Amino acid sequence: xxRRKFIKGTMAVSALGSMTGLSSLLANQAWAAxxxxxxxxxxxxxxxxxxxxxxxxxxxxxxAPGPLPETLANLTPQDYNAIQYDASxxxxxxxxxxxxxxxxxxxxxxxxxxxRMFSVDPATHDAREVHFxxxxxxxxxxxxxxxxxxxxxxxxFAGFRVFKKPELAxxxxxxxxxxxxxxxxxxxxxxGLSARGVAIDTFTNHEEFPxxxxxxxxxxxxxxxxFVVYALLDGASLTGAFKFTIDCEKExxxxxxxxxxxVRKDIEQLGIAPMTSMxxxxxxxxxxxxxxxxxxxxSDRLAMWTGKGEWIARPLNNPQRLTFNSFSDENPRGFxxxxxDHDFSDYQDVIGWYNKRPSLWxxxxxxxxxxxxxxxxxxxxxxxxxxxxxxxxxxTPVKAGNTLSFEYxxxxxxxxxxxxxxxxxxxxxxGIGGFPEGWAPGEHFPEVWCRRFAxxxxxxxxxxxxxxxxxPVITVSSGTFKQVEILYVEPLNAYRILFDxxxxxxxxxxxxxxxxxRTKDETLSETWMYQYVPPAPDQRKYVDDRQMSAG
Numbered sequence: 001x002x003r004r005k006f007i008k009g010t011m012a013v014s015a016l017g018s019m020t021g022l023s024s025l026l027a028n029q030a031w032a033a034x035x036x037x038x039x040x041x042x043x044x045x046x047x048x049x050x051x052x053x054x055x056x057x058x059x060x061x062x063x064a065p066g067p068l069p070e071t072l073a074n075l076t077p078q079d080y081n082a083i084q085y086d087a088s089x090x091x092x093x094x095x096x097x098x099x100x101x102x103x104x105x106x107x108x109x110x111x112x113x114x115x116r117m118f119s120v121d122p123a124t125h126d127a128r129e130v131h132f133x134x135x136x137x138x139x140x141x142x143x144x145x146x147x148x149x150x151x152x153x154x155x156x157f158a159g160f161r162v163f164k165k166p167e168l169a170x171x172x173x174x175x176x177x178x179x180x181x182x183x184x185x186x187x188x189x190x191x192g193l194s195a196r197g198v199a200i201d202t203f204t205n206h207e208e209f210p211x212x213x214x215x216x217x218x219x220x221x222x223x224x225x226x227f228v229v230y231a232l233l234d235g236a237s238l239t240g241a242f243k244f245t246i247d248c249e250k251e252x253x254x255x256x257x258x259x260x261x262x263v264r265k266d267i268e269q270l271g272i273a274p275m276t277s278m279x280x281x282x283x284x285x286x287x288x289x290x291x292x293x294x295x296x297x298x299s300d301r302l303a304m305w306t307g308k309g310e311w312i313a314r315p316l317n318n319p320q321r322l323t324f325n326s327f328s329d330e331n332p333r334g335f336x337x338x339x340x341d342h343d344f345s346d347y348q349d350v351i352g353w354y355n356k357r358p359s360l361w362x363x364x365x366x367x368x369x370x371x372x373x374x375x376x377x378x379x380x381x382x383x384x385x386x387x388x389x390x391x392x393x394x395x396t397p398v399k400a401g402n403t404l405s406f407e408y409x410x411x412x413x414x415x416x417x418x419x420x421x422x423x424x425x426x427x428x429x430x431g432i433g434g435f436p437e438g439w440a441p442g443e444h445f446p447e448v449w450c451r452r453f454a455x456x457x458x459x460x461x462x463x464x465x466x467x468x469x470x471x472p473v474i475t476v477s478s479g480t481f482k483q484v485e486i487l488y489v490e491p492l493n494a495y496r497i498l499f500d501x502x503x504x505x506x507x508x509x510x511x512x513x514x515x516x517x518r519t520k521d522e523t524l525s526e527t528w529m530y531q532y533v534p535p536a537p538d539q540r541k542y543v544d545d546r547q548m549s550a551g
Contacts, residue, residue: 071143076109080108082139098220107158116215193275198233242257252412252413263400267398269374272368278385280296302314319377323531332373334418338361359416376390423461425456434449437487465519485498508536512529514527
């Protein structure tokens with residue numbers, strides 16, 4: 001039934017029933033009206049989407065997206081950003097007293113995939129497509145020749161973003177744009193790292209980036225702050241059916257993700273719940289901090305809660321060469337890329353606002369079995385490119401014809417939803433070693449080159465355990481460590497563990513380090529895990545570059 005027929009029908013009812021009953025009917029139905037969806041009604045549910053994805057996987061991949069109209073293909077970033085969706089045509093603009101709303105991104109520039117959008121009535125399961133038309137957008141000063149777009153209802157959209165009161169049509173809180181990338185914010189309204197539907201062959205020379213090619217939005221009821229969107233994934237190696245239940249809470253966004261993946265061809269490395277972030281420099285890695293900013297990063301660590309219950313903190317690096325680490329586990333309880341330093345003074349950045357950027361925590365639902373949390377760190381010279389990738393890789397090889405299903409929750413928030421009762425790693429710092437703490441190297445530099453590490457542990461019951469004796473348990477994969485010290489840092493209410501690492505060869509292979517605190521009978525802290533890459537032998541020396549002259 002279209003809207004015109006519905007209005008005529010309600011007029012007929014008014015001749016037979018009371019106006020009160022008619023008003024009630026209109027109020028109950030208004031939020032489910034079709035709005036901007038102009039396609040024919042077709043039944044839709046998640047099981048049908050799974051069947052569609054399964055059938056699609058049996059066919060050859062359609063390939064990369066086709067060319068766009070010239071006026072869109074040649075847009076500059078400035079022109080593309082000038083195109084704005086008309087808020088009066090938002091997806092749920094017809095829902096009274098709505099808490100949420102959706103707007104679409106225009107195709108253009110590098111966003112070439114034509115994504116189909118559908119509006120779903122949750123009561124009837126009728127889905128109607130929202131076709132592209134220029135009147136949905138304000139082109140402003142984008143230098144778009146709109147005449148080239150007339151009648152191109154198959155142009156689709158590039159993605160979508162979600163708004164929530166009181167920021168309706170002003171600041172978005174969820175965004176899906178580009179391949180299968182998406183991200184969300186917490187109550188700071190500051191975007192940071194991104195997630196993906198899947199990662200395929202990331203640590204190879206043939207990485208793939210499948211696309212979300214269609215979305216189905218269930219229309220929420222008035223006052224709802226949770227909505228459901230379904231997505232079809234398509235790529236050279238697999239297809240997928242996704243269900244996102246997105247809870248736009250007051251201080252965070254929580255997504256429950258359910259997916260079924262249908263494999264077209266063998267996949268060397270399948271990444272589940274992948275996330276992508278940026279680490280340029282921080283307290284532990286100052287190599288690229290040739291700037292007045294003390295730190296520059298979207299995330300400062302990989303955190304893991306293993307299936308055996310161990311809590312691990314792995315500070316991120318900006319390495320000089322690409323590195324890949326795999327952390328084996330079985331039925332992980334959670335993992336994520338975290339941004340735990342939210343002090344503005346530690347960044348001094350009024351453009352990036354890195355102190356406001358959220359963490360992303362993955363909580364697996366059900367048993368994921370054996371596999372590994374993989375971390376790839378890519379060298380970067382600045383802050384404009386993501387260089388950190390993390391995901392879960394199942395141990396079982398992924399072969400053509402396989403069907404895999406996963407469910408998990410994604411928490412976009414300043415802090416993860418769970419934390420250990422043990423002492424936590426606060427910060428990691430490194431620098432020149434080989435001299436007593438409290439003394440500068442002074443006139444005579446150490447004769448033997450070494451590197452000092454300082455790890456702060458905060459929280460937990462360290463103060464209560466101190467009389468029993470706090471023991472740092474340190475292991476290194478190569479070289480030796482000496483000069484171990486424990487200092488209580490009163491301003492931080494933290495215990496700082498210091499040690500100097502000495503090489504035992506000229507190798508520049510990465511050195512894996514582990515450290516946790518214990519007493520004789522109990523573990524006191526999570527495990528600090530770090531990877532240090534020694535410099536070449538000819539760089540293992542101290543240079544006194546002081547220049548003094550008599551005045």
